[in-house]
Amino acid sequence: xxxxxxxxxxxxxxxxxxxxxxxxxxxxxxxxxxxxxxxxxxxxxxxxxxxxxxxxxxxxxxxxxxxxxxxxxxxxxxxxxxxxxxxxxxxxxxxxxxxxxxxxxxxxxxxxxxxxxxxxxxxxxxxxxxxxxxxxxxxxxxxxxxxxxxxxxxxxxxxxxxxxxxxxxxxxxxxxxxxxxxxxxxxxxxxxxxxxxxxxxxxxxxxxxxxxxxxxxxxxxxxxxxxxxxxxxxxxxxxxxxxxxxxxxxxxxxxxxxxxxxxxxx
Numbered sequence: 001x002x003x004x005x006x007x008x009x010x011x012x013x014x015x016x017x018x019x020x021x022x023x024x025x026x027x028x029x030x031x032x033x034x035x036x037x038x039x040x041x042x043x044x045x046x047x048x049x050x051x052x053x054x055x056x057x058x059x060x061x062x063x064x065x066x067x068x069x070x071x072x073x074x075x076x077x078x079x080x081x082x083x084x085x086x087x088x089x090x091x092x093x094x095x096x097x098x099x100x101x102x103x104x105x106x107x108x109x110x111x112x113x114x115x116x117x118x119x120x121x122x123x124x125x126x127x128x129x130x131x132x133x134x135x136x137x138x139x140x141x142x143x144x145x146x147x148x149x150x151x152x153x154x155x156x157x158x159x160x161x162x163x164x165x166x167x168x169x170x171x172x173x174x175x176x177x178x179x180x181x182x183x184x185x186x187x188x189x190x191x192x193x194x195x196x197x198x199x200x201x202x203x204x205x206x207x208x209x210x211x212x213x214x215x216x217x218x219x220x221x222x223x224x225x226x227x228x229x230x231x232x233x234x235x236x237x238x239x240x241x242x243x244x245x246x247x248x249x250x251x252x253x254x255x256x257x258x259x260x261x262x263x264x265x266x
Contacts, residue, residue, distance in 0.1 A: 005073045006053035010034060011042040015106075016079055017247065019045040020070065021236075022088030022112075023179065024128055024172055026052035028158050029087075029236050036244035044082075046070060048090060050171050052162050061175045063089060063114070063186075067096035071104070080104065083251050087111040087236055088211070089179070095188055098196055107199045107250045111235045111243065112208055114179075115188040117215035122180030124210060129176035132169060134160050146207045146232040155237055194220040199253035203246055205231030205238070224250070 008027050017037065019030045027045035034043050047053050049069055050060030059065050070093065074082060083106050086094030091113020098105045114120075128140040137159050141151035163169055179185060200223045204213040210233040216225045226246060231238050 004054070005049065005057055005069050006047040007073065008045045009042065010045075011039065013038075013040040013042045015040075015251065016042045016044060016082045017251075018070070018074070018082045018084050019043060020048060020066075020084070020086040020090030020093050021046070021051070022090050022233075023125065023175065024051070024159070025087075025090075026158065026162055029155060031154075032240035033236050033244050033247075036241045038248060044077075044079075046073075048093065050175055055165060055168060055171060060171065061178055063092040063096055066093040067100060071097055071101055074104065081106045083107045083109070083247070085109045085111070085247055086113060088233065089114050091115070092186075092188070095193065098198065099188075099192055102196060102198065105198050107201075107253065108196065109201045109203070109247050109250050111203045112205060112211050112213075112233050113202065114185055114211065116219070117212070118184045118187055119212050119215070120180055120183065120185040121210045122176075122183035125180050126173070126176045129172040130169065132160075132163055137163075141234060141237075144210055144233045145238055146205055146230045148230055149232060149234070149238045151234070152237060190218070190220070193223075196220070197255050199250050199255060200224065201226065201246055201250040201253075203228065203235060203243070205233060205235055207231060208233045224253075 021029050027047050030045045048066045049057035081104055084094045091110040092115035098108050124143060131137045131140050134156050138151055138156050202216050202223055203226045204216050205228050206213055236243055
């Protein structure tokens with residue numbers, strides 16, 4: 001059992017982009033996105049605790065455990081400031097990281113992130129957790145994608161191989177059960193998000209049946225929201241070029257101006 005946090009590092013630029021996959025995925029879902037990012041950037045794609053080569057990470061499952069683990073790993077790598085991208089469960093992890101250590105996050109790009117509303121498609125996610133062969137995995141990915149999207153066979157094969165590892169299916173079932181208890185998910189309070197000063201971009205597929213795109217409504221005014229027509233939940237696989245372009249643009253945006261401290265003024 002592997003108990004450390006696994007990540008794949010590519011590139012050697014001065015800016016580092018950290019990529020956090022969604023539930024049931026792995027670092028490899030970002031391959032096409034990374035290929036479309038500027039060659040001058042360094043990327044760090046993680047396997048979240050309980051997934052892939054981070055399967056045996058202690059107490060894996062909750063987003064807060066993953067957030068602490070990734071922050072600790074970034075500190076161990078002596079990375080002081082990163083551009084953070086998270087999808088679905090990885091989006092919830094990314095928001096918790098930004099709330100815990102905002103000075104470390106230069107920009108925050110959230111793809112259909114968890115934690116913005118209680119609604120969640122528990123039955124589909126639990127079915128995805130227990131999918132073990134290519135046909136079952138493909139059917140779940142089709143359901144989670146937009147109406148005209150077909151999941152890449154590379155992704156199906158990668159997920160199938162990951163789930164063959166001893167204990168992986170049981171761990172995914174365990175995480176899914178906790179994450180979708182009573183078919184509701186935990187919610188990060190909006191007033192906490194309002195304090196985030198880095199550029200924040202929220203991207204959502206209009207045909208997402210895992211997490212409804214209406215969860216992007218009524219976000220803090222400085223959050224930018226981008227709805228992708230005819231896309232579902234699996235944005236990194238469905239529209240990797242668009243995701244890469246949005247990440248690049250968000251990296252170049254200015255931070256929200258700090259509010260003046262009225263108590264300190266004369």
